[in-house]
Each structure stands twice: as C-alpha cells, then as structure tokens.
Amino acid sequence: MTFDILLAAIELVFAPKVLAIILAASVFGLFVGAIPGLTATMAAALMVPLTFFMDPVPAVSAIVAATAMAIFAGDIPGAMLRIPGTPASAAYVEDSYAMTRKGQLRAVLGLNLICSALGGVIGSIILMVAAPALAKIAMRFSSDEYFWLALLGLSCAVFIAASNPVKGVLSLLIGLSIAMIGFDPSAGFPRFSFGITELTGGVDFVPAMIGMFAIPEVIRNIVNIHQVKPVQQRVSHVFAGLRERLAHRWWNILRSSGLGTLIGALPGAGADIAAWVCYAVSKKLSREPEKYGTGHDEGIIDATASNNAAVSGSWVPALVFGIPGGAVTAIAVGIMYMKGLNPGPRIFTETPEIIYAVLIAFLIANLIMVPLGYVAIRMAGLIIGVPRAVLMPIIMIFCMVGAFSITNSGFAIVIVLVLGLLAYGMEENGIPLAPAILGIVLGPLVERNFVMSMTKSGGDLLSLFDRPIAAVLGVATLAMWLMPALLAMLRSFRNGRA
Amino acid sequence: MTKTILSMAKATTAVCALVFAAGSALAQEYPDRPISMVVPWAAGGGTDVVARIVAAGLEEQLDATVNVVNRTGGGGVVGHSAIADAKPDGYTIGFITAEINMMHHLGMTDLDHGSYKLIAMINGEPAGVHVRADSEYQNMQELLDAIAAGDERMTSSGTAAGGVYHLALGGMLMEAGLAPDAVIWVPSQGAAPALQELVADATDFVMTQLPEAQSIVDAGQARTLAVMASERLPGFEDVPTLQEATGLDFTMSGMRALAVPADTPDDIVAQLTEAAATLVESDSFRERMEQGGYGIHYLNGQDLTALLDTRDAQMGEIIQALGLSR
Numbered sequence: 001m002t003f004d005i006l007l008a009a010i011e012l013v014f015a016p017k018v019l020a021i022i023l024a025a026s027v028f029g030l031f032v033g034a035i036p037g038l039t040a041t042m043a044a045a046l047m048v049p050l051t052f053f054m055d056p057v058p059a060v061s062a063i064v065a066a067t068a069m070a071i072f073a074g075d076i077p078g079a080m081l082r083i084p085g086t087p088a089s090a091a092y093v094e095d096s097y098a099m100t101r102k103g104q105l106r107a108v109l110g111l112n113l114i115c116s117a118l119g120g121v122i123g124s125i126i127l128m129v130a131a132p133a134l135a136k137i138a139m140r141f142s143s144d145e146y147f148w149l150a151l152l153g154l155s156c157a158v159f160i161a162a163s164n165p166v167k168g169v170l171s172l173l174i175g176l177s178i179a180m181i182g183f184d185p186s187a188g189f190p191r192f193s194f195g196i197t198e199l200t201g202g203v204d205f206v207p208a209m210i211g212m213f214a215i216p217e218v219i220r221n222i223v224n225i226h227q228v229k230p231v232q233q234r235v236s237h238v239f240a241g242l243r244e245r246l247a248h249r250w251w252n253i254l255r256s257s258g259l260g261t262l263i264g265a266l267p268g269a270g271a272d273i274a275a276w277v278c279y280a281v282s283k284k285l286s287r288e289p290e291k292y293g294t295g296h297d298e299g300i301i302d303a304t305a306s307n308n309a310a311v312s313g314s315w316v317p318a319l320v321f322g323i324p325g326g327a328v329t330a331i332a333v334g335i336m337y338m339k340g341l342n343p344g345p346r347i348f349t350e351t352p353e354i355i356y357a358v359l360i361a362f363l364i365a366n367l368i369m370v371p372l373g374y375v376a377i378r379m380a381g382l383i384i385g386v387p388r389a390v391l392m393p394i395i396m397i398f399c400m401v402g403a404f405s406i407t408n409s410g411f412a413i414v415i416v417l418v419l420g421l422l423a424y425g426m427e428e429n430g431i432p433l434a435p436a437i438l439g440i441v442l443g444p445l446v447e448r449n450f451v452m453s454m455t456k457s458g459g460d461l462l463s464l465f466d467r468p469i470a471a472v473l474g475v476a477t478l479a480m481w482l483m484p485a486l487l488a489m490l491r492s493f494r495n496g497r498a
Numbered sequence: 499m500t501k502t503i504l505s506m507a508k509a510t511t512a513v514c515a516l517v518f519a520a521g522s523a524l525a526q527e528y529p530d531r532p533i534s535m536v537v538p539w540a541a542g543g544g545t546d547v548v549a550r551i552v553a554a555g556l557e558e559q560l561d562a563t564v565n566v567v568n569r570t571g572g573g574g575v576v577g578h579s580a581i582a583d584a585k586p587d588g589y590t591i592g593f594i595t596a597e598i599n600m601m602h603h604l605g606m607t608d609l610d611h612g613s614y615k616l617i618a619m620i621n622g623e624p625a626g627v628h629v630r631a632d633s634e635y636q637n638m639q640e641l642l643d644a645i646a647a648g649d650e651r652m653t654s655s656g657t658a659a660g661g662v663y664h665l666a667l668g669g670m671l672m673e674a675g676l677a678p679d680a681v682i683w684v685p686s687q688g689a690a691p692a693l694q695e696l697v698a699d700a701t702d703f704v705m706t707q708l709p710e711a712q713s714i715v716d717a718g719q720a721r722t723l724a725v726m727a728s729e730r731l732p733g734f735e736d737v738p739t740l741q742e743a744t745g746l747d748f749t750m751s752g753m754r755a756l757a758v759p760a761d762t763p764d765d766i767v768a769q770l771t772e773a774a775a776t777l778v779e780s781d782s783f784r785e786r787m788e789q790g791g792y793g794i795h796y797l798n799g800q801d802l803t804a805l806l807d808t809r810d811a812q813m814g815e816i817i818q819a820l821g822l823s824r
Contacts, residue, residue, distance in 0.1 A: 139694075139697060139698070140697075140698050140699075141694070142694070142695050142698040142699070142700030143684075143691075143695060143700065144700070145698075183573050190606075197575060197576055197579060198576060200575060200576070200606075201570060201573070201575075201576055204570075337540070342690045344690070344694065345694075346690065346693075346694065346713075346714075349713070349717060350713045409569065409576075448685075448686075448687065451685060452655075452684050452685065452686065452695070455653075455682060455683070455684045455685065456653050456682065456684055456700065456701065458682075
C-alpha cells in the first residue's frame with residue numbers, strides 16, 4: 001500500500017457526508033441490536049434500500065458500522081433482561097445477567113462496550129493486514145479454486161454452523177433449490193420459472209434476505225406481542241473501575257480477538273459461533289472455571305471481544321474472494337456489485353483507495369462505538385421499551401419499500417412475503433436459516449465455476465485436482481464430508497472396546 | 499437517524515414519482531411530467547452508467563425530470579419487454595442493448611429491434627482480443643494460426659454462452675474459414691471473471707471490450723492483440739484492427755441505444771430524436787462519457803435500423819452455426 005492510496009482513502013472516508021452516514025448507520029445499528037430479536041443481519045438488510053442513494057464508500061461503510069454496533073448493542077438487553085439482543089450475545093448472557101443481579105449492571109455494560117470496541121479494532125487491523133496479502137494469492141485462482149472454495153463454504157455452513165447437521169442439510173437444500181430458479185449460468189436455459197418472466201432472472205437475493213430475516217420476526221411479534229420491561233438500575237459511571245478489571249485480562253482480549261477474527265473468516269461461521277467458541281476456550285484455559293455462569297467477568301470479556309472481532313474477520317473472504325461467508329457479508333457483496341465494485345482479488349489493484357476507505361471505516365466504526373455505546377447504555381431503558389406494536393409495522397414498511405426499490409417491480413414484494421413465510425415455518429421447526437442463505441448466495445457460484453472448469457477440461461472431474469491450491473482445497477472439502485462418518489466409526493470402536 | 503429518515507423520504511418520493519408517472523395525464527405539451535427511462539441491466543454496470551449520463555443530458559434538453567429505472571432480470575428480457583410493452587406516450591423510454599438482436603435467436607423472447615422505434619445509438623464498444631502478458635502469441639496472426647493448426651483446442655472466455663463476445667469469436671473464426679466452435683468457449687459472468695481466468699493461466703485468451711481490460715493491461719498482466727472495429731480506437735492507438743492484423747474483414751461491437759415503444763407518436767419521436775442529436779454534441783455529455791472511459795458512437799434512428807437489420811441477420815447466422823439457436 002503506497003502512501004498516496006492511503007491518503008486518497010482517508011480523503012474518501014473523512015468527507016463530512018460519509019462521516020454523517022457512518023454516524024447515522026451506527027445509531028441505527030445500536031437501536032436494532034438493542035432490541036431483542038432484531039439481529040445484525042436484519043440491520044444490514046433493512047439498510048440496503050437506503051444505500052441506493054449513496055456512493056460506494058458510504059454505502060459499504062454504513063453496513064460495516066451498523067453491524068458492528070448491533071453486535072455490541074446485543075449485549076445490553078442480555079445484561080438487563082437475560083434476553084440477548086442478537087444471537088451473538090447468547091453465549092455469555094447467563095454471566096451478564098448474574099452480574100446484573102449482583103448489582104453490577106454498570107460494570108458489565110462497561111466491560112461489554114470496551115471489550116467489543118477493542119475486539120473490533122484488533123479484528124480490523126488483522127483484516128487490513130491479511131486481506132491484501134491474501135488477495136495477492138487469490139490473483140492466481142481459477143474456476144477450479146473458486147469451485148472448491150464455494151463448496152467448502154457450503155460444507156462449513158452445514159457442519160459448523162448448524163447444531164443439527166440433518167436440519168442444516170435440509171436448510172441448505174432449500175437454499176440451493178431457490179438458487180436453481182432462473183436462467184442456468186452456462187446455456188441460458190430457464191429453470192423452474194413456470195413461464196413467469198420475472199422468475200427467469202432468478203430470485204433476487206436482497207428481497208430473499210429481507211424476507212427471510214425480517215418477516216419471521218414480525219410474524220412472531222404479531223403472534224405473541226411480548227412487551228419487555230428493562231431492569232431499573234442506575235447505569236451512570238459506566239467506565240468506573242474498568243481499568244482494574246481489564247488490567248490482568250489483556251491477554252484474554254488479544255487471544256479472543258485473534259481467534260474471533262479467524263472464526264469470522266470461516267465461511268458459515270459468524271459472530272455468534274465466535275462467541276460460543278471463545279467462551280468455551282476461555283473456560284477451559286481459566287484458572288477458575290467453576291465461576292463461569294455465575295456472574296464471572298472473564299468469560300464475558302473473551303466472548304464479547306471475539307464476536308466483534310468476528311464481524312471484521314467475516315469480511316476477509318467477502319473482499320478477497322468475493323465469496324461471502326455469512327448473511328451480512330452476502331448483503332454487502334450484493335451492494336458492492338450494485339455499485340459497480342466487483343469484490344475479489346482484483347479490487348485491491350483496481351480500486352485500492354475504495355477498499356482501504358472501507359477498511360478505515362471499520363476502525364472508525366469501532367472507535368466511535370465507545371461514545372455512542374455509552375449514550376446507548378444510558379438510554380437503554382428507552383430503546384428496549386419501544387412499543388412493539390409501533391415498531392413492527394415500521395419494519396414491515398421498510399421491508400416492502402426496500403424490496404421494491406431493488407428491481408422496481410412488485411414481484412420483489414411477492415418474493416419477500418413468500419420467502420418470509422417459508423423462513424418462519426423453517427425456524428418454527430428448528431431448521432436454521434443460515435445454510436439456506438448461503439445456499440442462495442453460494443449455489444450459483446458453485447455451479448458457475450463447476451461448469452467453467454468442466455468446459456475447460458472437457459468434462460474430466462479429476463482436473464479439479466490438477467492445480468495445487470485447488471487440490472488442497474478439494475481434499476479439505478472431502479475430508480469435511482467424511483468427518484461425521486469417521487467420528488461415528490471412532491465412537492463405535494471406542495464403545496466396542498469399553 | 500435524521501440522515502436515514504431523509505434518505506427514506508427520498509425513496510418514498512421516488513416511489514411516488516413512479517406511481518404518478520404511471521397514472522395517465524393528458525399530455526398538453528410533451529413533456530409535462532417526469533419521464534422514466536428503463537434500463538434492462540443492473541445499477542452501476544456500464545450500460546447503467548451510460549444510461550444515467552444520457553438521462554442527465556435529456557433532462558437538460560427536454561426540461562423534464564428523467565428517472566432511471568433498472569428493470570433487471572431474465573438475462574435482459576425483463577427490461578427489454580418492459581420498454582416494448584410500455585404505454586407509448588413518450589413518458590416511458592428505454593435503453594436497449596446488443597442483446598436485442600440475440601435473445602430472439604436464442605429463443606428467450608420474441609422481441610427484436612423492430613419492437614421499438616429507435617431514437618439514437620449512443621455507443622458501441624468493439625470487441626477486443628486479449629492474451630496473458632507472457633503468452634507465446636505476439637500478434638493476432640500467430641494466435642489465429644495456432645487455432646487453425648488445432649494441435650490442442652484452445653479456450654477463450656469473456657461472457658455467457660451466446661453473449662455478444664462469444665458471437666464475435668464465432669464470427670471471426672467463420673470469417674477465417676474455421677469452424678465457429680474451433681475454440682472452446684468457457685461461459686463466464688462478464689469480463690471480470692474471464693480476465694481472472696486469463697491471469698490465473700486457466701484460459702488462452704479473452705474476448706471483451708478494450709476499456710474493461712484496460713486496468714489489467716496497464717498492470718502489465720495482459721496484452722491486447724486486436725480490436726474488431728473498422729478503425730483504431732481513440733485512446734488505444736497501439737492496438738491494430740482485426741483487418742490490419744490479419745486481413746479478416748470482420749467487425750463486432752456492443753450496442754447501447756435509446757428507444758421507445760413501437761406505437762409512440764411520430765411528433766414525440768421527432769422531439770426525442772432532436773434532443774438526443776443535440777445532446778451527443780454537447781460538451782458536458784462528451785466530458786462525462788470521457789470521464790467514464792466510454793467512447794461515443796452516435797447513429798440516428800434510421801441509420802441504426804439499417805445497421806441492426808444487417809446485424810440481426812449476422813447474429814442469427816453465427817448463433818445458428820454455433821448450434822445455440824432454439
């Protein structure tokens with residue numbers, strides 16, 4: 001990175017309009033994250049229509065800021081109500097709430113805020129260093145490597161992200177079926193379009209995202225309006241005594257931020273999984289594991305830093321390979337395409353100033369998290385107390401306008417509603433949504449690159465292992481598929497001996 | 499949040515404007531209300547950028563608001579249909595592309611350029627042939643000779659199967675007396691992934707327009723061997739035409755043109771034609787196009803119809819020869 005690129009990037013970010021958008025998106029993200037049930041993904045999905053009116057840098061920065069804030073803000077209702085604001089805060093909600101009951105609400109929120117910001121900053125720095133380096137390697141990738149990467153992403157979605165692999169596979173297959181609709185990528189032959197012109201273009205992923213993430217929550221609220229009342233406890237002097245608490249925990253923050261970034265970069269795994277893993281690791285390595293779950297701050301520090309680091313990490317595959325690892329980055333990649341920025345290794349050489357501007361926006365978002373988060377904590381009672389009966393119709397309107405504005409056709413609204421109902425049905429039956437979303441996003445990538453590879457090799461499947469990096473990725477994918485079978489064999493072997 | 503609400507208000511206004519535009523109002527003096535310009539491709543792409551530059555210019559010429567509406571999907575069918583099927587009152591105009599002469603041969607739709615009244619061609623980037631910088635082929639003739647020798651079937655990429663650059667390759671090979679499928683066409687989603695394949699040493703050459711390959715050529719990773727135009731392009735004076743390089747008299751280019759539904763009244767067509775003709779001569783338009791790296795190739799409706807009549811037959815022939823027609 002040369003100095004003038006960095007200067008150009010700084011100039012792009014520090015325009016008053018861009019800063020104002022980052023600020024507005026941050027406030028929006030804090031608000032969404034603090035309301036139980038509304039996720040960071042939903043914050044991103046609802047922002048899509050607004051990014052239409054923005055230049056590329058503010059558009060992507062807005063998504064960055066909103067998701068980072070939402071992941072932090074999810075900690076607030078976790079501590080106040082024992083209801084995590086977003087799934088990413090679920091891992092340590094017991095500890096947070098236990099601390100609150102001990103009268104330490106102030107301390108736990110201060111810890112959440114500072115550790116989230118630190119985790120985010122460390123994650124951003126890793127992203128800034130790792131992404132351009134990885135992009136250099138990715139320059140040499142052909143359709144063989146991309147095919148395996150996308151397939152690896154789909155496999156991770158099932159085996160890592162889903163607690164029940166069978167339901168994960170089911171969800172993935174639903175996503176892949178949706179991805180099948182429309183002209184096939186090689187011969188241009190319409191599939192499953194039933195003569196509907198709108199369907200020949202396939203199911204646009206933005207209405208799909210909005211439908212699958214926002215509608216089920218709206219329906220759940222209509223079925224069961226649960227108005228929640230926050231705990232009344234003074235939360236001024238949030239930062240008092242933090243220095244002492246953090247003084248001997250700096251290694252936890254560093255370790256969990258690094259691990260969180262790495263987990264975030266895995267396709268299919270996101271902030272919530274990073275928090276679970278880092279909480280578990282923290283407990284295993286701790287000198288006082290018996291205190292976990294009873295209001296101990298160590299696990300909270302680890303997990304709350306890791307989920308924000310994971311938000312940064314998840315952008316690595318999205319920016320470097322153009323392959324989003326999760327729902328938020330899938331939305332971001334869609335926005336980038338819409339703005340004429342093609343995520344992938346070339347973006348680092350073609351428009352480096354834009355990509356560095358986005359990376360700087362990461363740092364800014366995580367830094368302004370401290371003052372904004374402080375205000376959010378002070379106002380938490382108000383935010384959490386917003387009447388659901390008012391909020392849900394507003395979200396519904398956002399969804400409809402957002403979907404319509406993508407293709408300028410009423411058909412997008414149909415997609416939102418149909419997929420929204422489908423997603424509600426899936427979640428009610430314990431089928432996770434993430435694999436389906438990745439199926440919609442990565443399915444066409446797998447197919448397209450497979451067809452490209454097969455066209456080049458004349459249909460020779462083994463050619464997928466011809467290139468060295470492709471071979472490594474291929475073996476890793478196949479190993480992941482065989483893993484459950486191997487583990488089962490190992491288990492029965494052990495049982496047999498016992 | 500204020501910012502968000504403001505943007506939201508803008509979105510709502512845009513939606514309202516659309517609704518009003520769709521409602522019927524007696525045209526007193528055209529235009530007396532906002533015009534919608536339908537673009538069949540996604541916002542941010544090359545066609546969209548050119549369409550938006552034209553829309554901004556038309557706003558000045560016609561003294562009316564021109565809203566660009568991206569009706570994407572169906573490989574361009576959705577948007578092209580939307581233009582052809584719109585109420586022919588001059589308040590829905592559209593931007594059609596080269597695909598209009600290909601889609602009906604490919605069996606995707608019944609529409610062709612006769613489904614519209616053509617106002618003006620704005621530009622048409624000719625196809626170029628690009629190889630890796632370290633490729634053994636130093637010029638176009640060497641590449642053609644190697645294809646003709648046929649020791650190993652070469653691979654090329656640049657767009658989907660049946661896309662304009664695929665047809666450019668097929669047409670060139672036919673002109674050279676070779677089978678149109680002598681080179682394996684690797685379908686790709688546009689120029690960027692095709693160039694990625696090229697740089698990663700996975701295909702032999704790429705067919706795409708010169709501006710799209712410029713950054714990779716500038717980075718020293720690829721070379722342009724020839725351009726399928728009748729003369730060298732301004733800004734790319736080093737690149738020989740196909741005829742100069744090989745003697746083959748074959749040209750192929752994309753096409754971006756302003757069009758209205760076929761039944762649009764003649765006086766409105768005349769007014770739009772005049773506006774477009776003045777527009778392409780204006781300094782501000784030329785400046786904006788140059789900034790984006792887009793060439794200008796203006797043809798009026800009549801000349802464009804004549805061009806597309808021949809083009810349609812030529813495309814049909816190549817598609818037939820490639821075995822893609824349905």
